[in-house]
Amino acid sequence: MSKVQDVLNSRRTVYKFTEQEVEQDKIDQALLAASNAPCHKHTHPWKFFIMGKQIRQELIPTITKLAQQKSQKNNSNDLARDVQRAVNKIVLPPVIIAVASKKTPDDEFREKEDYAASVCALQNLVLSFWDNGIGSQWTTGAITRHQETYSALTIDSTKWEIIGFVKSGYPAAVPKVNKLSVDEISVYFD
Numbered sequence: 001m002s003k004v005q006d007v008l009n010s011r012r013t014v015y016k017f018t019e020q021e022v023e024q025d026k027i028d029q030a031l032l033a034a035s036n037a038p039c040h041k042h043t044h045p046w047k048f049f050i051m052g053k054q055i056r057q058e059l060i061p062t063i064t065k066l067a068q069q070k071s072q073k074n075n076s077n078d079l080a081r082d083v084q085r086a087v088n089k090i091v092l093p094p095v096i097i098a099v100a101s102k103k104t105p106d107d108e109f110r111e112k113e114d115y116a117a118s119v120c121a122l123q124n125l126v127l128s129f130w131d132n133g134i135g136s137q138w139t140t141g142a143i144t145r146h147q148e149t150y151s152a153l154t155i156d157s158t159k160w161e162i163i164g165f166v167k168s169g170y171p172a173a174v175p176k177v178n179k180l181s182v183d184e185i186s187v188y189f190d
């Protein structure tokens with residue numbers, strides 16, 4: 001198998017990272033790979049917001065609020081622990097990149113195609129990281145959709161949709177996942 005095939009097939013979502021910093025040139029490579037994703041009509045509908053320490057701190061009040069709401073809804077008996085876990089999820093990953101896709105409210109098909117293109121860009125980003133030994137988790141939790149996140153990142157929610165946060169870092173562990181076999185997902189016609 002070629003290196004590319006191996007990268008495609010071995011990638012797994014990584015949930016736990018080591019504290020090792022991700023080098024800027026690896027981030028640059030990943031963003032370059034993202035920028036080379038296909039997009040119909042050359043709309044380049046994607047934007048990447050690399051979230052440093054300060055912007056993450058700014059989101060902590062929103063994360064706390066969301067964690068408290070979830071905790072209460074689930075009748076949790078340890079609110080403080082739930083909040084700390086939620087805060088850790090935004091503070092600990094070595095890299096967090098918010099990925100936004102252009103909205104086109106007056107053209108549903110264009111918006112759908114642009115979303116598809118942005119997902120290709122996101123996956124290119126993730127695969128480039130993986131090729132460099134860096135794991136990623138694509139997340140679409142409530143924080144990625146909250147208006148206060150758009151405000152903190154100065155993203156106009158009428159023009160852009162945050163399609164997720166990509167959290168990346170050197171893997172502390174790589175999970176095993178069962179996928180459907182090729183036979184199960186393909187249909188050949190003569």
Ligand SMILES: Cc1cc2nc3c(=O)[nH]c(=O)nc-3n(C[C@H](O)[C@H](O)[C@H](O)COP(=O)(O)O)c2cc1C
Pocket residue numbers: 011012013014137138139140141164177
């Ligand atoms: C659109 C999308 C949204 C996702 N959102 C989350 C998420 O919010 N939290 C999470 O832990 N994983 C999320 N994931 C990762 C999936 O859970 C993961 O891809 C799945 O478990 C399969 O594992 P694999 O990526 O290792 O193949 C998301 C994946 C996709 C494609």
